[in-house]
Amino acid sequence: MGMVPVVALKFFSQLPHALEPILHGGILLASVSAVILNIVFNDVRKERDARREARSRA
Numbered sequence: 001m002g003m004v005p006v007v008a009l010k011f012f013s014q015l016p017h018a019l020e021p022i023l024h025g026g027i028l029l030a031s032v033s034a035v036i037l038n039i040v041f042n043d044v045r046k047e048r049d050a051r052r053e054a055r056s057r058a
Contacts (some may be wrong), residue, residue, distance in 0.1 A: 002030030 012023040
């Protein structure tokens with residue numbers, strides 16, 4: 001994700017200009033993407049573990 005602003009300059013051209021500081025900085029875009037993916041994957045894992053634990057108790 002951090003390379004998108006460098007490789008494809010017009011990739012985010014249709015998005016609002018208010019998002020420009022986030023989307024046109026490769027380091028910031030990669031950091032935000034990493035945080036979001038970390039939250040998503042950890043929540044999915046926790047939910048899966050909770051389901052397994054509930055099955056083992058039943």
